[in-house]
Amino acid sequence: MNTNENTNKNQNKNQNTNPKLVIIVGSVREGRFGPVVASWVAEQAAAHGGFEVEVVDLADYDVPLALPAESPKFAGDAYPRPAGLAPLTAALDSADAFLVVTPEYNHSYPASLKAAIDWHFTQWTAKPVAFVSYGGAAGGRHAVLHLENVFTELHAVTIRDGLAFPMYFTGWQDGAPLDGQSAGYAKTLLDQLSWWADALRTARAAAPYPA
Numbered sequence: 094m095n096t097n098e099n100t101n102k103n104q105n106k107n108q109n110t111n112p113k114l115v116i117i118v119g120s121v122r123e124g125r126f127g128p129v130v131a132s133w134v135a136e137q138a139a140a141h142g143g144f145e146v147e148v149v150d151l152a153d154y155d156v157p158l159a160l161p162a163e164s165p166k167f168a169g170d171a172y173p174r175p176a177g178l179a180p181l182t183a184a185l186d187s188a189d190a191f192l193v194v195t196p197e198y199n200h201s202y203p204a205s206l207k208a209a210i211d212w213h214f215t216q217w218t219a220k221p222v223a224f225v226s227y228g229g230a231a232g233g234r235h236a237v238l239h240l241e242n243v244f245t246e247l248h249a250v251t252i253r254d255g256l257a258f259p260m261y262f263t264g265w266q267d268g269a270p271l272d273g274q275s276a277g278y279a280k281t282l283l284d285q286l287s288w289w290a291d292a293l294r295t296a297r298a299a300a301p302y303p304a
């Protein structure tokens with residue numbers, strides 16, 4: 094299967110159903126905070142009502158750092174991924190939109206996230222990606238700036254509005270942000286993501302993306 098065929102694998106999905114949103118938990122660190130943020134984000138997405146929501150936790154997968162010789166960009170479905178990655182690849186394939194939940198490690202995003210990204214290519218193409226970040230003073234903004242650059246290379250469309258939680262250790266309690274504004278910002282982000290998810294799903298169905 095060539096790249097274009099693979100890119101448009103889900104083009105025949107029913108356009109009348111809600112687009113599929115895959116929320117990715119990017120950190121796999123022992124004692125990580127990521128699942129707390131992802132769980133709150135998933136609640137916001139469910140309340141939004143515009144998506145079918147699936148949470149993908151990278152800690153559930155053994156994602157090798159050593160990649161095969163060829164590139165997933167050209168290999169398509171023939172790319173030799175370990176069998177254990179199949180559910181992850183299937184989830185990414187099925188997505189109409191992504192929401193990446195990322196911390197900041199040394200002014201960037203975790204290696205776990207980069208490994209998962211690099212094992213795939215067509216799975217990201219012509220799909221929208223939004224970000225929710227957390228960390229120290231910068232709230233993960235360095236991580237998101239780097240991710241925006243990476244996803245542009247993958248022909249994904251990054252969403253301008255994001256949510257950043259600086260000093261989350263004082264700003265969160267009982268699984269939710271203490272401020273009264275974050276849910277509203279999440280709604281705006283999800284509205285934009287929904288718009289792009291619908292638009293790009295329609296576009297992928299209409300014509301192969303010229304990757």
Ligand SMILES: Cc1cc2nc3c(=O)[nH]c(=O)nc-3n(C[C@H](O)[C@H](O)[C@H](O)COP(=O)(O)O)c2cc1C
Nearest residue numbers: 120122125126127196197198199200228229230231
């Ligand atoms: C290796 C490492 C590097 C970090 N570097 C930064 C950083 O550059 N900026 C920042 O705001 N926080 C930094 N932090 C703090 C993390 O954002 C914070 O520990 C957060 O909880 C990590 O997410 P996690 O718990 O989901 O792994 C760092 C944490 C670790 C473990």
